[in-house]
Amino acid sequence: MGTLELNSLSLGYGDDPIVKDLDLTITDGEMVSLLGPSGAGKTTILKAVAGLLPPLSGDIRIDGKSVREQPAEHRDAVLVFQQPLLFPFMNVEQNVGFGLRMRGSITSTEKTRIQEILRLTQLDGLEKRKTGQLSGGQQQRVSLARAIVLKPSLLLLDEPFSNLDANLRQDMRDLVRQIRSETQITMLFVTHDQTEALMMSDKVGLLLDGRMRQFGTPQELFHQPADPDVARFFGAVNFFHGVVRGDLFLSELYQCPLPRHLDSGTNLSATIRPEDVVISLNGDRGRGHQVDATVRRTNFEGMTTRVWMSSRNHDIVALHPEQHFLPGQKVHVHFPPDKVRLFIPDNE
Numbered sequence: 001m002g003t004l005e006l007n008s009l010s011l012g013y014g015d016d017p018i019v020k021d022l023d024l025t026i027t028d029g030e031m032v033s034l035l036g037p038s039g040a041g042k043t044t045i046l047k048a049v050a051g052l053l054p055p056l057s058g059d060i061r062i063d064g065k066s067v068r069e070q071p072a073e074h075r076d077a078v079l080v081f082q083q084p085l086l087f088p089f090m091n092v093e094q095n096v097g098f099g100l101r102m103r104g105s106i107t108s109t110e111k112t113r114i115q116e117i118l119r120l121t122q123l124d125g126l127e128k129r130k131t132g133q134l135s136g137g138q139q140q141r142v143s144l145a146r147a148i149v150l151k152p153s154l155l156l157l158d159e160p161f162s163n164l165d166a167n168l169r170q171d172m173r174d175l176v177r178q179i180r181s182e183t184q185i186t187m188l189f190v191t192h193d194q195t196e197a198l199m200m201s202d203k204v205g206l207l208l209d210g211r212m213r214q215f216g217t218p219q220e221l222f223h224q225p226a227d228p229d230v231a232r233f234f235g236a237v238n239f240f241h242g243v244v245r246g247d248l249f250l251s252e253l254y255q256c257p258l259p260r261h262l263d264s265g266t267n268l269s270a271t272i273r274p275e276d277v278v279i280s281l282n283g284d285r286g287r288g289h290q291v292d293a294t295v296r297r298t299n300f301e302g303m304t305t306r307v308w309m310s311s312r313n314h315d316i317v318a319l320h321p322e323q324h325f326l327p328g329q330k331v332h333v334h335f336p337p338d339k340v341r342l343f344i345p346d347n348e
């Protein structure tokens, strides 16, 4: 069992809330990521769930029961920090068993469990090593092992891999997914890295300035951002600002039919991701609507080249697999309608 509900939760360190009116439900066995830039309030939320920060208002329920009055040590939630906080004078096995020892002497079943967890976190063979003699990745694995050995209802992970280099980070993501499939622990994972959030989670909540701006599946957040700010966070750079005329959305670079009736004159905006913008050197009439543009500059990024263009005083950015564009070159740009996201306000 491991469910978490946050109801109208407001959090802060003084009277002013930093996290405002947050609602979130995580069901048993689910892995949810809270994604947001630095300072968005992610750590603040984890601290409140773990019992290290009392809420200003609202409620936190773990397994259906309010924990507002419950001290941290009685909550069935374990927090893994960005920096592994290990005991340097203890070896790996002693660090991993620390929480269990605090609860009483370690039973033979628990000893077996420690061995299982050491295997799962790929620490077998390092049991007797002092933690000061471990690499950063190994230390973070000890920190994970120490948390999951306690079989918490909820595992709270606060950017646990952000101090590791790229390859190691990938290994740790795979490890957390494996831990999840073997233990079924419910996880709330915090990161500022959108790729990490998208690849690891069943659901993602995007937090901007202490507010949850969208909550949904990774695909929903990426392909159907709720508003331009969410889109921008996920790398959208091309925005068309336009207006409703009859049953059409009209902007200088792009127009399309509206999915439902809106009053003429309503201002709307739309966006397309840079990798979805199609550039061609010779106009392709079969493509439908195209605009003429001039290449301003390009930047080779490995798998793709970023191409900055301008058209009718608007900037367009595209990611293209080839690097054959030159500044000053005239090109044709096509925005495939199924790739354009039109933002329609709820109250319209």
Ligand SMILES: Nc1ncnc2c1ncn2[C@@H]1O[C@H](COP(=O)(O)OP(=O)(O)O)[C@@H](O)[C@H]1O
Pocket: 013, 018, 036, 037, 038, 039, 040, 041, 042, 043, 044, 045
């Ligand atoms: N102990 C504290 N006292 C006062 N303000 C704090 C404290 N910790 C964090 N804050 C402020 O709360 C906001 C959110 O911080 P935090 O939750 O750490 O963000 P994140 O983890 O998303 O980077 C920031 O503006 C930060 O300066």
Ligand SMILES: [Mg+2]
Pocket: 042, 043, 044
């Ligand atoms: Mg933080």
